[in-house]
Amino acid sequence: MQEELLQFKLQQVWVLVDLPHGMKVIGTKWVYRNKRDERGVVVRNKARLVAQGYTQEEGLFLYGTIDEEVYVSQPPGFVDPDHPTKVYKVVKALYGLHQAPRAWIHVVQVFCYCIIFGSTNKSWCDEFEALMKSDFSIVPMGDELTFFLGLQVKQNKGGIFISQDKYIAEILKKFDLVHVKAAITPMETKVPLTKDEEAIDVDVHLYRSMIGSLMYLTASRPNIMYAVCVCSRFQVTPKTSHLNAVKRIFKYLKGKPNLGLWYPRESPFDLEAFSDSDYGGSNLDRKSTTGGCQFLGQRLISWQCKKQTIVATSTTEAEYVAAANCCGQVLWVQNQLLDYGFNFMNTKIHIDNESTICIVKNPVYHSKTKHIEIRHHFIRDCYEKKLISVEKIHTDLNVADLLTKPFDGPRFNYLVVSIGMINP
Template identity: 30%
Template sequence: MAIAAVKKWDIQQLDINNAFLHGFLDEEVYMNPPPGYKKAQPGQVCKLNRSIYGLKQASRCWNKELTKFLVNWGFVQFKQDYSMFVLKQNGSFLIVVAYVDDLLLTGNDNSLINDLKVALHTAFTIKDLGSLKYVLGIEVSRSGSGIFLNQRKYILDLLRDQNMENCNAAPFPMSKGLRLNMDDGDLLGDPEVYRRLIGKFLYLNMSRPDISYVVQQLSQFLGAPRKPHFDATLHVLRYLKGSLNFGLFYPTNSDFVLTGYSDADGGTCSDSGRSLTGNCVFLGNSLISWKTKKHKVVSKSSTEAEYRSMSHTADELIWLERLLVELDITIPTPLTLYCDNVSAIHIAKNPCFHEKTKHMRGKSQKIDVHYIREQVQSGFIQLKHVRSALQLADIMTKPLGSDQHRFLSSKIGLVNNTPVQEWPGVSQLAHS
């Protein structure tokens, strides 16, 4: 989306009709004769030559057929993301992104895109949905200033399911200072309601990075949710009611500079004492990656927690740089990674701090936590300090007051879906 906005490429959408029926089986599979089939003798079964809806391997069989078709057409499947395919031909550049039977097509040659649609329809039969407007629960709006993504309808359905269409709005997704744990409060009588809500929040997080922290927190209690957990979930719904029209904005007047922000909230988990990593990565002014994740080990200090967080963010930066290179996007290096902990930056730059870091080990005794140090020494990543008030990843690691939450939300590219011509200019987006 960010690349298409800058290059002003049209994004086409299509759907494959009866996709799972196009796959061929590699093993022997038998099924009972379906209801209404009269020719089968008693005790006879049907041998399947093709996949059919209901088979566990049906989606994999379809994916193999689609990949085979696109590769034969000249596409190359990405090694960094196997759902993406790229075609470079006589100056033409096409990208196909596949999600089961939903395909997005974009590139600099619309006639070649039309030829691909004809070929797909001949091979599988398709439903051509034209320019992208709505995909996988995400609404896509486009103007001369950029592309706007939000999930307004999805949120309305959530509120309607919980009979909260008329609830009072909340100014932030989680109360500041609230600490949830596994033992306080009564167990819910029907935990499935809580689990369904959290699953929907996880999906909503695709266009709403402002709820990343609270979704991570609430996801920890799926095994045995309690009343305080459910109350916090209802508070998220009230926040979504008040920010119904918010979504991510990808501007056209952006560049292709990859920038990361890394933050950690030291030892805040009441049950394990582990810290949280929060990171967000921008391509120019467009937020393209974000995450809130609990560390696998306990950190002995806030500096160690920040150091581990930088290492995790470096992983994401390196993967995205390789992905963009495959998309023929030249990314200038070194990549800039912002952190608000001066001590962690010094440790990453100075390998002589052995006394403070000799105990740091990752999974299976592998010293993967020092990965960030290698990237800094090689010149691939440069570390810069940022004031805590301007640390954009702060919204991923802790509950904030309403003013700071609104401030950081605007800085990471969340805007209100006002009429298209009134969208704010990207020059106002914060991190630049």
């Protein structure tokens, strides 16, 4: 706590003043965290002073100048004995303040308080690190990324492997599922989930907590994304059958804790995408599920699983909506890569439905598609502008299938390997 307040002094975060008439003071509180490395070993005991009423994640303080008049109480346990009634006027952004997000201008890509930087020129990395250390009090930066926001990163000459086995161990322990029997797939294929209104209610807070923990895990485990998305649809009134389905996902993770995404160093650098959907797969409202994934060569870089907002009246319509969603994601990736000097045109989107491809390519085909929402027709416009191209792919080879429905063991394992997931 003393180190924290020392940083406030060095960075000139606040000044001790009398509270002006008519101004309100915001309370402060201490938040304590044990910071751990990828092995779970405690590497630092951290204390943070935050403004009350807001919740923040662990990490470093960011000090940005603010214009608003904000006053906070003196930190608990560190009240100035000579001036106990005074308050601190906040000069720079303090975690917990509503004004804090508006106070920052980011000049590098960051996620909240964590920064990843890299370059083909090592000296540039060294220069950036020196610049950061000259202006901020930061923890030592390693030469190689190994752990970031719960993601474990292993690098070697062959490529990069990303996993979350440490996080899996934590959530299995959290929900008392360490000793469960492993399952070979994350979801049952023969018994679809329904409202199951006659079944017994389960603890809604426990259910939502389990879903939230699994959602964060999909950052490196796209193979559980469909199962998690389906289970998340029952968070209002979860029943025993829904809880058992969630536990099935944990049982699968118990058997495959080390599975992760492999990004090979030697691979083509071509952007391509896969699009798919089921048809009326949701038993609640007969809406279809969109699945899509985007690759740079053999490297999976983004993936989507989402229930469609409309009730499709045909397989073609469901596939067309999914293709439009995939197209939107492709355009976003193209935009991002422009910042790095890569201009991708005619990005291939692989679709396993011939009629959908015909609708995209043939503007005269409108008589059969006028009932589809107009917003989905922008994929045709993108095709005409040669931003994307559409190609037929056999259903068995469409890896986006993994994000639209449950599968048995052999088919499921084939798709998992096909998207670039390995067990080192």
